[in-house]
Amino acid sequence: AQKVTQAQTEISVVEKEDVTLDCVYETRDTTYYLFWYKQPPSGELVFLIRRNSFDEQNEISGRYSWNFQKSTSSFNFTITASQVVDSAVYFCALSDYRTGGFKTIFGAGTRLFVKA
């Protein structure tokens, strides 16, 4: 069965600290896509990144970086030098071949508090 686990329910950091949000996924498919979405306090969901199962290259976008490791079925997200505006709920998600490409499984989310 497909599953996404975000074991950290809440994380609290002080501004400028680095923080890593963990994501572990389960799928039997060799073809799948992983995502991270951000939900700030205003409520909308914003896409951050997509990774396919054949591309294990890590990605960096400004203060954000992602570490995809198939060996441990993990797709972790690191925010460097966190800012108050990073406070949000972050969701890791999976869409795999078995679900026909029309179903995305979301993790339970990690709520990040960044204090000034």
Add this chain to the structure above:
Amino acid sequence: DTAVSQTPKYLVTQMGNDKSIKCEQNLGHDTMYWYKQDSKKFLKIMFSYNNKELIINETVPNRFSPKSPDKAHLNLHINSLELGDSAVYFCASSQASSYNEQFFGPGTRLTVL
């Protein structure tokens, strides 16, 4: 220019009533979705439509009936509302499939009294 819009933003109603939520996207996508987010922020797929056809119905009660009059619209009608239906409902769209990034609407907060 809003990419995915939903109306209304808030909906407060009594148990047993029927209500609808409308969703429109102007991105030219051919796939649209409805999600339910509960009070603990858990986000769950309800329906997926591709080219106006229902692809995924994630064991949602029959009281929920989505309708896609064209590729740009996906509406959700809910009959006989129950307390447990209280949640935030998100509409989303993507190009071709959920392998691509999804664009979400602002959400509709439904409160059933």
